[in-house]
Amino acid sequence: MGQEVEGKSGRLLLAGAVKVLAAAVFLGWLMMWILAPTNTYRQKWQPKLRSDTNSTYFGTQGTTILIYTFPVLFIAVLGCFYLHLVKGIDRRPGQHGYPLDRTAAGGRKGSPGRVAVWRRPALASGPLGIVSWTELAFAAMFLALLLWCFSTYLTVSFATITPQSAAMSGKKVWQVKLESAGLRLGLLGNICCAFLFFPVTRGSSLLPLAGLTSEGSIKYHIWLGHIVMVLFTLHSLCYVIYWASTNSLSTVHLRRSIRRPSLHRHGVLLIGWDLLSCAQMLGWAKADESTVAGELALLFGLALWATTFPRVRRKAFEVFFYTHQLYALFLLFYLLHVGISFFCLILPGIYLFMLDRFLRFLQSRQHVRLVSARLLPGETVELNFAKNPGLEYNPLSVVFVNLPAVSKLQWHPFTVTSNGNLEPDRLSVVVKKEGSWSQKLHQVLSSPSSLDRLDVSLEGPYEPASNNFLSYDSLVLVSGGSGVTPFFSIIREFIFRSAAGSGGSATIHLICTFKTSADLTMLDLLLPISSDASSISRLQLHVDAFVTREKAATAADSSKQIRTVWFKPRPSDLPVSAALGPRSWLWLAAVISASFAAFLLLLGILNRYYIYPIDKNTNNIYSYTARALLNLLLLCGCLGAAATAAFLWNKRAAAYSVDTRQVQSMDGPTPAVSPGSWFYNADRELESLPQESLVRSTNVHFGSRPDLKKMLLELDGPNTGVLVSGTREMRRDVARICSSGLAENLHYESMSFSW
Template sequence: MDEHSAQNPLLRRDVGTSYAKKTPLFVSSAKWILKFVMWVIFFAWAAFIFLLPSEFMNDLYHKWIQSTRGTLFGVTGSIFLIFSGPILIIAFLSIAYIIISGEEELHGKKTSIYPSFRLWTFPVLVDGPFGVVSATELIGIILFLAYVIWAVYAYTMSILSFMSDQFSFKYKSILMLEFLGLRFGSIGLYCMAFLFLPVARGSFLLRLIDIPFEHATRYHVWLGHLTMLLFTLHGLFYVIGWAMDGRLLEEILEWKDIGVANLAGVISLLAGLFIMAAGGIFLFMLDRFLRFCQSRRTVDIISAKCLPCGTVELVLSKPGNLRYNALSFIFLQVRDLSWLQWHPFSVSSSPLDGKHHLSVLIKVLGEWTAQLKGKISDDELLKELGVQPNTRITASVEGPYGHEVPYHLMYENLILVAGGIGLSPFLAILSDTLHRVREGKPCLPRNILVIWAVKKSNELPLLSTIDMESICPLFSDKINLQIEIYVTRESEPPLEEGYNHKAIKPSLCPMSSEYGMSVLVGTGNNIWSGLYVISSTIGFVILVSLLDIFYINPYSVLSWWYKGLLLVACMLASVFIFGGLVVGLWHLCEQKNSSREKCGEINVHKMEDNNTPAHRDSSNESLVKSTIVRYGSRPDFAEIFGSISESWGHVDVGVIVCGPPTLQSSVAKEIRLLNIRRERHHPIFHFNSHSFDL
């Protein structure tokens, strides 16, 4: 790798950064203002929740409630506005920000000529209950724990100042337990204000900060465990206090309209839950309804084949205007196998591979994947016998989801570490990079090292699913690509090299945009997605207003649990009615565009070479020369990264890992060690994982 080392790159940094287009002043100013306003609102909202246990902020909160309780929405509206209003406002502003940003990709991303550490790519905790945790994530964990500790301390001091020396020890104990039980429940509700934000797959909030859904779910899991712990303490303290006072059964069976009832696990606590955490829950409802609408479309599988290793490759039909990045993923349902099971798969094709299709690689690991492979194998056998299968394989799809910006294109020096089928998204990266280099599109990677660990050599044909030479002829003169393969469970190579096996040719079906994937996805058309969110929110406000004017106030409805149920009903109705109207118009617009696109194509049954998945039996001599296969060993990351540190010099190196947790931990541990002990002339490694923590 010395010939094209990072010290003498084929494409100089000034050339790599020349892709950046100058953004108009009014656009950059508008983006800066929007970003500033969003950060101010978020920090003010977070500071309010953090300081709420203090006496000063608690007094301000109650004054706010008293001064606004006479308004149209009453106390419910006051609580909703202060706890959920800010996050909805940020969501609205993020819609405007993303629409203004447009299809910038790398155009607005400036790359520094000086390598530097980044908190979100620096692994801090590796071998712990949270998995690999970056410095940014650790700061977030510490802040949440600090909030819980501070809140418990503040509430404890408050109750202690209230107690009198005349109270008996038993009474003090019961009072303390009930008060802390109440406050643990309050702290849990405040944590729930953040709980549902990470699980909206197409959320504008996640797209704004460029955190893909598969990464954000781990924050939902962490917050969920913390919230469950707080609610468990909430209930436990109350039960102990009631038992000490001899009124356990009476309290558990109590049902009251005002305040919190205890029957059936504190049913009316849902009212407070939906008012304090309504913002995140409402955004989740919006996302879930849009996913439901998208998944109703039946998608044609235009190609299906089984590789010798047993891995299945599916090529799905999609409309030309459905955009995605190389590191995107989809959720797939095959109704012939199950109407309930949805499975996530990384996209193995680049969006530049073809306008009307995307590919996924599926490894047989369970019953569902085994049934899928069996069905495809049976169809292939029938075709070999000259019998046409009775049915065609169809699927339902949600997505694509993933990073808003293709961050893999921002590193001039890239290391891709894969375990088994984890190579799938890296095939998309390689294809994307080669297409961009050939077409002169924004693309920084020029030094790419692929480290791939597999159990047996029969998995090597996965490399044959991408024909690099046909994508970018003489690519070895433009990109320094090195592939190191480790076959861990075989001590010597078979009679034939695995990656030279001929893949089974797929049976291509005619492609029709009518049966392609639906563009009704939160990460799709920004304008339609924004209108959907805004119209649903406005509809929610309208429905709550009408409910207060014509029902709650005239009939003096006071029951908290009942008002909570009505609030949920308004949420659902606003999504279905107001949001559904926008989705319907969006769907009609999609059909119109599909028909126009179909009429504009000369022949949709013939795919051009640049619009067809690469299924050629090419020897790829350049690829063979740059590939090293080692048998009976595992990657020694200390040696690999140590060698890179000496040869690549003082540069930024992006490391992307896709594989089991043990592989991620091993790579993260070595990167952390090298970054801590690095010398001035050594590179800075940036850890990125591509995995599903679902």
Template structure:
């Protein structure tokens, strides 16, 4: 029997057996030391940078910083260079070092990253808060929230005490009040600038910093939302305090219209704040869910917000937040270059439950993990709208294609299904043949996801899905089966799938993974169980047992189309690193040349104009220096693709790949009936499920991955928290991982 057979005890205290054919090679000592030094250096730089920002409000630290700026003011870059060096350069330097670290790391051995043989609670996967405005919050995330809250409260307190101590008792109450409001508003603005420096870091989809700490973009968007609310609250109070003070003094309109050359440009600040308020007002969950298009389009005002902020505060104050903004601009330009390519849709399929499956063409050298997602644009519907979808196929399913499942929920997805099936919106269940003349012009950004496939790092997995949330788990199943068959690194041996659906017409989605054809006799190597809960049907339909047919898959004709581009932030590490380094060096060169040949010789002193010039330098360095690297990257991509075609003798054309991708597969329910249970008219009882798993699996680490609506995530997280706090010593430790994307 196979060494990895399920008949072999899974709970042995011995080290995990390596998959057949997997050669474990020890890392050279020099490589280990180099990585250790880089990691230590990055931590020292980041902690020192964050600590300085934290203590900056203290009067002694502020005075020390002013002495530093006075001593460095005579350099070519002036005070702008001093502030950039202190507040923005550290995070950019960490990003550059992160690139080197990731290149040295290469493909980490999964067994080195696996959970310990001694199960223990981990801050990142232990849910502490499960309800409330923040959603499900882990212990590590709660610590981060508390640190930001403590910083803001402490900074406001310090600044308030400093202002009160500077007020003279001889001043009239009116002047005291106005002075207090204006100075406190100024300090709130400076706190907001520091928060703004962090705001753009998590929203960069291919950020090297997110890759370093292995946090995918769909997780990081929550941090962007939290920071966005905090930043806009601070900026709103900043503007409100000034407005109240100016109204008391009787020259409100005059101040609002003022645009100073030397000093703060108030009018630019008003425009920036109004743009920010529009973004903030439409970002709240009720508005976003009611009208996503309104949220999406108003959020593009971030360009106006940032540019007029630079006008408002000038170049040197803008440098307090420029580091995070620059890293975001790097990511945005790379996304723009990638999204210009028209991607061929190899096949389009409509399932009876109202789900659309698209098969996209991709190059063989495009790297991604099973738990990845892409942003998809259909130009016939909108040139601006990009919608995120989980990848439903494993990277091992095929070299030249990638699949996504799309649930029809809103206008955009309804148009997509209607365009494919040519049916009336009033009859969504009526199927009609795919018309061959239908044209879809698609563009893709991504794929994005974890740097390492963390679903492969648990021996025991529980996959909890709600509705279309099954999509990424299909990719996980396929990925695990391919790895077990090929002897690749793969730890999972027990997999439990919990799937809650509204109606039984969604069940055929499981047929997209034919486990026996991928890995024959997989049951000898894996324990895979599936529990399905049909919540809105009290009993099975009469036609139960028959797999409902889908619309015949057809090729979508697209002119001048190719596979998706590999120009993605989570792609090739060396090219990504060269892109970041060249753009950063270009920024330093352009700012230096601007100071030497224009600003200093001509005595340019207008704050808002210097802020504009600094923004132009940031953009130009990315387009010119970074664009040069992107061009070389593109040429390299074409050369690699051409070499592969020559070596493989054009293995297969798009039509053949398409046929392989959309071949009808056997029903999952039929092939694995003995491992699948279906309950009608009920919802999953997670307490009962986890208790059963605890008795069956024993004292092990169990990875729980949830993909579904917030209520499902909260229910699972609440049960995991309750189980962890009351568990017996010989029971498993469940690790909560969310894979839900909520924009």
């Protein structure tokens, strides 16, 4: 045992060292963005760096790869090693070296800790939603970075603009300054683009390294997206005004417009003709930036941006989703506009996103085994999938589900409700009948005709960054409607810990709101269908359920039973497994390293033996467009080859594993009687000890809503974590209560399952 503890402590120390190294490299990378606008960098550092990296193999592109691309990919590889080291430590309760059981609030369990203050909501309402003090501080620092860069860029560039220099170019001083400001606005947008794709990389090793998840970081992507489009739009408007003010119209087209009298009768049409006749606006330079490509990128970006506002996104989600795929065309024409050398400034985020997106594509091509579906009276469905016992995931993990029988294109995220320890061979999600997709799913499962099987594809699961809820002496879980489902995995985790005799001492208070009494049957899903949950009797669980649209309990209805549908899978159906196997983080590090090394090797060969003999590193002979497309081809080829090889290797290994063969050979049982609901049978004698314990710990309130302020402020626990999953109004109300300062013992935990 002593050697085991020593080994785990050594891995923790090594993981800490890796994290410190990653933080140091990140600070160095960030410092380059801060110094880039200064004269010190532009006049001293940049010439030196270019002279050292401007080889016949990489040219000027080598400088940006070394400074801006390589450090982030190196951090991503370090993050993979860190996550592998942490994951290698036994996280089960009762074992030594459990790293997440100490409070994430910054101190011992039972004390709030200093860091907990920074996690408190600073803003509970407004356009930014719920924002903690930490998020507000980092947002302020990022805005300070943008203001610093813009002011420094303008100060340095305006210092060289004089009436004499403007007159030599045939322009006025304000026109030259406008052009310079427009260029600098584009550079600011480029900084935002460098961070834009990190939050939406689901399998990222960078986000967990910083204690974040992709689901919880979506709002950062939204903020950055709005800033990017504002800056790029201003960048374009500055240049349009500049071109118009300097009379940069094509002489031929201008003469044609003057000779056509009909255009004089339509002044607006004449102005439009002249603007479209700008030589710069229609230019696609061979060895320089392409203006047309930039305009096309802006048009695709504006079309994408128009559907991202909340009213459009929530009322017409499919329009938003399909329009959002224009990001590929936006990036393509942005690359053709600025050239590959400049594009390498933002390449790391796009590189990791492309890799993640391709791995998700590979994982989604295989069908997983759907074992059963439980249909509840409240028009709720629990889907149970076969899982490889070697797949580990934490509570609050998220999977994306696609059912071709419902929709071939739509993917929907769901929180995993099962527990990997209680149910080692099952993975479950709960779907509430609300939108058109869930309604069609419920209709398919409720069809009286025999349903042998359903094809299902999954992406994930994607784990949360940490299990902060384990650090509190008591938990308050507040939910509305189907928002209760994320809490099932938390409660099942404590059921498991109670059975293990450790970690189950926390008091859990579940406050849930439903519209009708039929929705109360969702609480049946607190109990696993395939495991012994007798430990719930030892769990300190109290449930307050509020039914808002009914004044009293309805009479028992024999038709309101939980119905279970069992499926007959094909031999080709696979259990849910990680895309890159049980050692997924090490494989991801290998894919990142191998693909980037192959890209550099092929890029060096291309430049040395094809482009350099033509261009001689002058950057004014060989086509920018051809160079960019060739680089893109090499990049996609290397990423695709490395990711495919790793995926197929792990798929082949999983196909021959004992666990997979056991899961594939299992026949799903067909029970003669469907399980009943504890709510509709609460007046009868219950034979199930877990159901009896659940009934005793549940209070149902009809015709009222919970007084959250009163219920939360009456809690006297010294260290209480508050998690909320429901409507935006409910989340904001709870955030206001926790941040009001009336109860110092309440610690709001941010959960983002919808945006």
